[in-house]
Amino acid sequence: MPVVQFHLEDGSLDDEQAADLLRTASRLYADVLGSPVERVRAFVVPHRPQWCAVGGEVLSEGGSGLAYFTAIVLTGRPADQHEQLLAGFTDLLVRVAGVPREQVRGRIEQVRPEDWGIGGAPAAQVRADEIAARAR
DSSP states (O other), X not given: OOEEEXXXXXXXXXXXXXXXXXXXXXXXXXXXXXXXXXXOEEEEEEEOGGGOEETTEEGGGTOOOOEEEEEEEETTOOHXXXXXXXXXXXXXXXXXXXXXXXXXXXXXXXXXGGGOEETTEEHHHHHHHHHHHHHO
16 A cells, blocks of 8 residues: 655656665665555656746746655554654655755655555455454
């Protein structure tokens, strides 16, 4: 279920940097949540500089520092996991994209298991089925 999206200015990363960001973010997410990395989805979402502003300055007109991420987790995760994700994804954007730390913004979005689908079934049901299978 873990999904992370990195919103960046189009062209701010080359393909190698994007791959580094996606691979490292996926491992971080899996490690923090104790989830198999196969469940993680990570995306770089490029934005045209003429369609983005930071601090009221349009990027194509001299603005800079676009770096925003959204991480989706199922409700009930402990606060320390949220903090680790916020810090870890920020560190990645600073290292890989070269964005000043103070300009990085991020959000943890919590989704109820009943409202998240895995293979067309609610995550709550998939989790219950996994728990029952392990008990057998």
